[in-house]
Amino acid sequence: MSWLKQLFSRRRLYGDLSEEIREHLEEKVEELMAGGMSREEATYAARREFGNVTLVEQDSRTVWRWPSIEDFLMDLRFGARMLRKNSGFTAIAVFTLALGIAANATIFSFLSAWILKKPAVSDPDRLMVVYGTNSNELREVNQNPVSAPNFFTWKKENRVFSQMAAMDRDEVVNLTGQGEPERVSVARVTANYFSILGVSPALGRTFAVGEDQSGSDRVVILSHALWERRYGSDPKVIGATIRVNGESHTVIGVMAAGFVLPPFLTQMWTPLVLPDAQQNAAARENRNLYLFARLKTGISAKQARAEIATLGRLAAEAFPDTEKGWGAETLPLQDFMIRSYPAGSAMVIFMSAAGFVLLIACANIAGLLLARAAGRGKEMAIRAAIGAGRGRMIRQLLTEAGLIALLGGALGLALTFWSARALQSALAFDEQSQALQLAVDGHVLFFTSAISLLAALLFGLAPALQAGTPNVSAILKNDSATVSAGRGRSRFRSVLVAGEVALAVFLLTGAALFIKAAYDVVHSDPGFDPQNLLTARLSLANARYGKATTQSAFFQELLEKLKVLPGVESAAVTSNLPAWDAGDVSFRLKGQENTPAGARPRAFHFVVSPDYLRTAGIALIAGRGFTESDNANAPAVTLICEVFARRYFPNGDAIGKQVLIDSGDAKSAQWRRIVGIVRSVKINPLDSVTHAEIYEPFLQRPASSMAVMVRTKSNPDSLAPGLREAVWALDKDQPITSVMSMQDQKTIETTGSGLIETIQAICAGMALILAVVGLYGLVSFSVGQCSRELGIRIALGAEKKNILRLVLREGMKLALIGVAIGLVGAFPLPRAFGSLFPGFHVAGGWIFVLVSALMSGVVVLACYIPARRAMHLDPMVALRYE
Amino acid sequence: MKTREQRDLFPGALEMMILKTLKRQPLHGYALVQHIKRTSNDLLQIEEGSLYPALQRLLREELVKAEWGISSTNRRVRTYKLTAKGAKHLEHEVSRFEKMLEGITRVLAPGES
Numbered sequence: 001m002s003w004l005k006q007l008f009s010r011r012r013l014y015g016d017l018s019e020e021i022r023e024h025l026e027e028k029v030e031e032l033m034a035g036g037m038s039r040e041e042a043t044y045a046a047r048r049e050f051g052n053v054t055l056v057e058q059d060s061r062t063v064w065r066w067p068s069i070e071d072f073l074m075d076l077r078f079g080a081r082m083l084r085k086n087s088g089f090t091a092i093a094v095f096t097l098a099l100g101i102a103a104n105a106t107i108f109s110f111l112s113a114w115i116l117k118k119p120a121v122s123d124p125d126r127l128m129v130v131y132g133t134n135s136n137e138l139r140e141v142n143q144n145p146v147s148a149p150n151f152f153t154w155k156k157e158n159r160v161f162s163q164m165a166a167m168d169r170d171e172v173v174n175l176t177g178q179g180e181p182e183r184v185s186v187a188r189v190t191a192n193y194f195s196i197l198g199v200s201p202a203l204g205r206t207f208a209v210g211e212d213q214s215g216s217d218r219v220v221i222l223s224h225a226l227w228e229r230r231y232g233s234d235p236k237v238i239g240a241t242i243r244v245n246g247e248s249h250t251v252i253g254v255m256a257a258g259f260v261l262p263p264f265l266t267q268m269w270t271p272l273v274l275p276d277a278q279q280n281a282a283a284r285e286n287r288n289l290y291l292f293a294r295l296k297t298g299i300s301a302k303q304a305r306a307e308i309a310t311l312g313r314l315a316a317e318a319f320p321d322t323e324k325g326w327g328a329e330t331l332p333l334q335d336f337m338i339r340s341y342p343a344g345s346a347m348v349i350f351m352s353a354a355g356f357v358l359l360i361a362c363a364n365i366a367g368l369l370l371a372r373a374a375g376r377g378k379e380m381a382i383r384a385a386i387g388a389g390r391g392r393m394i395r396q397l398l399t400e401a402g403l404i405a406l407l408g409g410a411l412g413l414a415l416t417f418w419s420a421r422a423l424q425s426a427l428a429f430d431e432q433s434q435a436l437q438l439a440v441d442g443h444v445l446f447f448t449s450a451i452s453l454l455a456a457l458l459f460g461l462a463p464a465l466q467a468g469t470p471n472v473s474a475i476l477k478n479d480s481a482t483v484s485a486g487r488g489r490s491r492f493r494s495v496l497v498a499g500e501v502a503l504a505v506f507l508l509t510g511a512a513l514f515i516k517a518a519y520d521v522v523h524s525d526p527g528f529d530p531q532n533l534l535t536a537r538l539s540l541a542n543a544r545y546g547k548a549t550t551q552s553a554f555f556q557e558l559l560e561k562l563k564v565l566p567g568v569e570s571a572a573v574t575s576n577l578p579a580w581d582a583g584d585v586s587f588r589l590k591g592q593e594n595t596p597a598g599a600r601p602r603a604f605h606f607v608v609s610p611d612y613l614r615t616a617g618i619a620l621i622a623g624r625g626f627t628e629s630d631n632a633n634a635p636a637v638t639l640i641c642e643v644f645a646r647r648y649f650p651n652g653d654a655i656g657k658q659v660l661i662d663s664g665d666a667k668s669a670q671w672r673r674i675v676g677i678v679r680s681v682k683i684n685p686l687d688s689v690t691h692a693e694i695y696e697p698f699l700q701r702p703a704s705s706m707a708v709m710v711r712t713k714s715n716p717d718s719l720a721p722g723l724r725e726a727v728w729a730l731d732k733d734q735p736i737t738s739v740m741s742m743q744d745q746k747t748i749e750t751t752g753s754g755l756i757e758t759i760q761a762i763c764a765g766m767a768l769i770l771a772v773v774g775l776y777g778l779v780s781f782s783v784g785q786c787s788r789e790l791g792i793r794i795a796l797g798a799e800k801k802n803i804l805r806l807v808l809r810e811g812m813k814l815a816l817i818g819v820a821i822g823l824v825g826a827f828p829l830p831r832a833f834g835s836l837f838p839g840f841h842v843a844g845g846w847i848f849v850l851v852s853a854l855m856s857g858v859v860v861l862a863c864y865i866p867a868r869r870a871m872h873l874d875p876m877v878a879l880r881y882e
Numbered sequence: 883m884k885t886r887e888q889r890d891l892f893p894g895a896l897e898m899m900i901l902k903t904l905k906r907q908p909l910h911g912y913a914l915v916q917h918i919k920r921t922s923n924d925l926l927q928i929e930e931g932s933l934y935p936a937l938q939r940l941l942r943e944e945l946v947k948a949e950w951g952i953s954s955t956n957r958r959v960r961t962y963k964l965t966a967k968g969a970k971h972l973e974h975e976v977s978r979f980e981k982m983l984e985g986i987t988r989v990l991a992p993g994e995s
Contacts, residue, residue, distance in 0.1 A: 017938070019958075020911055021931075023912070023959060023960075024912045028912065049930050050931040051931035052931065053931065055931075056932070056934050060935045060937075060938040
C-alpha cells in the first residue's frame with residue numbers, strides 16, 4: 001500500500017523537495033561567492049546552472065503522481081467547472097438525456113417484468129407447454145388447447161418428455177359457503193401437474209396420485225391471493241369444506257404467493273378427471289387441455305418441437321375428419337407465456353416510440369456538444385500549442401461528455417423510479433396486467449446505464465475526434481487574426497445545422513407517423529354505434545330452461561317487455577357483444593369441395609334476434625336482415641358481413657348462396673341461405689383488422705346464455721332498473737350480470753389502450769419538445785458565434801436590414817436542405833411500419849408537411865432572434881470581443 | 883513525459899551514475915551533482931536541477947533512501963544512501979549498459995561497415 005502512503009504523505013514530500021532545492025542553490029551561491037563573485041552574480045550563475053526551478057520541482061513531483069487517476073480527477077474537476085459555467089447548456093443536455101433514458105427505462109421495466117422474469121416453477125427452461133395450432137386461426141395468438149384423446153396418445157407415444165400433465169382451460173365457477181357467494185376462476189389439473197411444475201404449496205399439500213379419479217376429486221387448492229382476500233389468510237382453512245358450483249370440496253392446500261402463470265389467472269385448482277381414452281369425434285372436437293411436460297435429460301427443446309410436430313401430423317393423418325388443419329407445437333413455458341400475451345405488438349410500439357425519443361435526445365446532445373466544440377476550437381488550439389497531447393484532449397472532452405451522461409443517467413433513473421410507480425398504478429386495469437410486478441430491477445439498472453454510457457460515447461466521440469486533429473496555427477490564426485470565421489469552420493457549422501434539421505425531420509416524422517397509426521387502430525370505426533346502448537348478460541339455468549323452445553320463449557318474452565319500456569327504442573339479444581371477442585366457427589360454402597372441419601375457413605360467429613341490426617346500429621349493405629318469421633320452421637338463413645362477402649364471393653353474388661356453419665350438434669348443421677350483407681364490426685377494440693363475420697337468427701339456434709342489448713333514447717344507465725324488473729317479472733330467481741352501458745363495456749375493454757395512448761402522447765410530446773429545443777439551441781448558438789462578423793459588417797456600413805436578410809437566407813437555405821434530406825429518409829417509413837405491423841394503415845401526408853414546416857420555422861426563429869440581438873449590439877463591442 | 887536529462891543522456895544514465903556515486907559514499911544533492919560533474923571532467927552537460935526528478939524516481943523505486951542531517955559545512959542537508967535493492971539494481975544496470983556499449987562500439991568501429 002505504499003502508493004496509498006505516498007498519496008497522503010505527498011505534502012511533506014513536496015515540502016522536503018522545495019527545501020532541498022533551496023539549500024542546493026544556497027550552497028552553490030556560497031561556493032561561488034567564496035570564489036570571488038558578488039551575491040547577485042552568484043545567484044544568477046547558480047540559477048543558470050541549476051535550470052528552471054519551477055520545472056524541476058514540477059518534474060520531481062510528477063514522479064510521485066499517479067497519472068491516470070490524477071489526470072482523470074483533474075479532468076473531472078475541470079469538466080465540472082466547464083459545465084457549471086455553461087449551466088444553461090448543461091441543464092438542457094442533462095434534462096434531455098434524462099428524459100430519453102427515463103422513457104426507455106420505464107418501458108424496459110415493463111418489458112422486463114413481462115419477458116425477462118422467469119416463471120415461478122423449478123427449472124423453467126426445461127418445462128414445456130404443448131398446444132394446438134390451427135392453420136385458419138383468426139386471432140393474433142395461435143395457441144389452442146388440445147383434446148383429451150391427443151393428450152393420451154402423445155403422452156404414451158412421445159420419446160422426449162419424462163412426464164406430462166394436463167390443465168383444463170380456466171373456468172368460472174360459483175364459490176359459496178363461508179362469506180358472500182362469488183365467481184372465481186378455477187383450473188382443473190391432473191394430479192401430477194404440481195409435481196411436474198416443481199412447485200410446492202405454502203400451506204397443506206398438492207394433489208395426491210389418484211385424486212384425479214372420479215369419486216376422490218372433491219378437493220381444492222386455493223391461490224394465495226384468494227386465500228388472503230376471502231379467507232383472511234387463515235391457516236385453519238386447510239381441511240375446511242367449501243362449495244364449488246354447489247358441490248362440497250375440501251380445501252387441501254394454498255399455493256405460494258408468487259405462483260402466477262399469466263395468461264392463466266387461476267384462483268383455485270381442482271383435480272381434472274379425464275375419462276379413459278375415448279377416440280370418438282366428439283372427444284376429439286373437445287379441445288380444452290393445455291399440456292405441461294418436462295423434457296427428458298439430454299433432450300433439447302428443439303428435439304421436443306420436432307417430435308410434437310410429428311405427433312400432431314400423425315394425428316391429422318389418422319383422423320382427418322376432426323384433425324385436418326390442426327397441428328401441434330411445444331414451447332418452453334416462458335416463451336409460451338410471452339406469446340400468449342396479445343399486448344406483444346403494443347410492447348414493440350412502446351419501445352419504438354421511446355426509442356425515437358432517445359435517438360432525438362442523443363442527436364440533440366451531439367449537436368450541442370459539436371457546436372460547442374466548434375466554438376472551443378481556440379481553447380483546444382491553445383492547449384495543443386502549450387503541449388497538451390491529443391489523447392489528453394480527447395480524454396478531457398470524453399470526461400465532459402461522460403459527466404453529462406452520468407448526471408443525465410442519474411436523473412433519468414430517478415425519473416424512472418417515479419414513472420415506473422405511476423405506470424404500475426395505471427396498469428391496474430385488468431388482472432393480467434396487474435399480475436405484472438413492475439419494479440426497477442437489476443435489468444433496468446443495467447439497461448439504463450448501458451444507454452447512458454452509449455449515449456456518452458455517441459455524443460462524446462464526435463467532438464473529441466474533431467478536436468483531436470487540431471491544426472494549431474491555422475485555428476489560432478483563424479480565430480484571432482481574421483475577423484470572421486474561416487471557411488472551414490462555417491462550412492462545418494452549416495453541415496451541422498442541416499444535418500440536425502434532417503435528423504429532426506426524420507425522427508419526428510417517424511415518431512408522429514408511428515403514434516398516429518397506433519392511435520388510428522384504437523379509434524377506427526367499430527362498425528356499430530356504441531352510444532345509448534344498455535347491455536347485460538343472462539345465463540338461463542339448465543334445469544329450468546334446458547329445452548331450446550323454453551330458451552327462445554324466455555328471451556322473446558323478455559324482448560317484448562323491454563320494447564314497451566318508456567325510453568326504449570329497440571331491444572335485441574345476441575350471443576356476443578360486438579367488440580367483445582366473439583367466438584368463431586368453421587364453415588363450408590355450397591359448391592366447394594368437402595374439406596374436413598379443421599381445414600375449413602373460419603369466421604366470427606353471432607347468434608342474434610331480429611332487431612339486432614337496428615339496436616346495435618349496424619348498417620345493412622344489401623339484402624335484408626332477420627325477421628320474426630325466420631323461425632325454427634322457416635328455411636334456414638344467415639347474414640354475412642362485407643369482409644366475408646368480399647373474401648368468399650369476390651364476384652359480388654353472395655346473396656342467395658348457401659353456407660353450412662359447423663357446430664357441436666349435427667341437427668342444427670344445415671345449409672343456410674345468405675339473405676343479407678351487413679357492415680363488419682370490430683371483434684377486438686384494439687384491433688383494426690376487420691374479420692369475416694357470420695350471423696344466425698336466434699329463433700333458429702336458441703341458446704341459454706345471451707347478451708341483452710337495449711337501445712335507449714337517453715342515458716342508458718337510467719334504464720338499468722327497468723331491465724332488471726323486466727327480467728325478474730319473468731323469473732324472480734334469474735341472475736343478471738354485467739348490467740352496463742356499451743360505453744362502459746368499451747371503457748373496460750380499452751382502458752389499456754388509454755394507457756398506451758397516454759404513454760404515446762407523452763413520448764410524442766417529449767420528442768417534439770426535445771427536437772425543438774435541440775434545434776433552436778444549436779442554430780442560435782451557431783448564429784451567436786457569428787455576432788462578431790455581423791458587428792464588423794455593420795461597422796463597415798452594411799445595412800441592418802440586409803444583414804438580417806442575409807442571416808435568414810442562410811438559415812432558410814440550410815433548413816430547406818435539411819428538410820429535403822430528412823424527407824427523403826422518412827419517405828419509406830409508412831411502408832416500413834406497415835410491413836412491420838400488419839393492421840397498421842400508416843397514413844398522414846400532412847405529418848410530413850407539418851413536421852417540415854415546424855422544423856423550418858424553428859430554424860428561422862433561431863436565426864432571427866440572435867441575429868436581431870447582434871443587430872442591436874454596439875459594433876465596437878462586437879469588434880473588441882476577443 | 884520528456885525530461886531534461888534525456889536530451890543529453892540516454893534514459894537511465896543519470897540514475898545509474900547517481901547510484902554508482904552513492905555506492906561509494908552517501909551524499910546530499912549538491913555534493914552528488916558536483917561529484918558527477920567533476921568525475922566526468924565536465925564532459926557531460928548536466929543541468930544541476932535535473933538531478934532532483936531522478937532522485938525522486940529512485941526514492942519512489944526505493945533504490946535509495948534519504949535522511950535529513952547536518953553537513954560538514956554545517957548546513958542542513960538531505961543525504962541519500964544506497965539501499966540493498968539499489969545496489970542490486972546498479973549491478974544489473976551496469977552490466978546491461980556495458981553490453982549495450984560494447985554493441986554500439988562494435989558497430990561504430992572503423993573498417994567494419
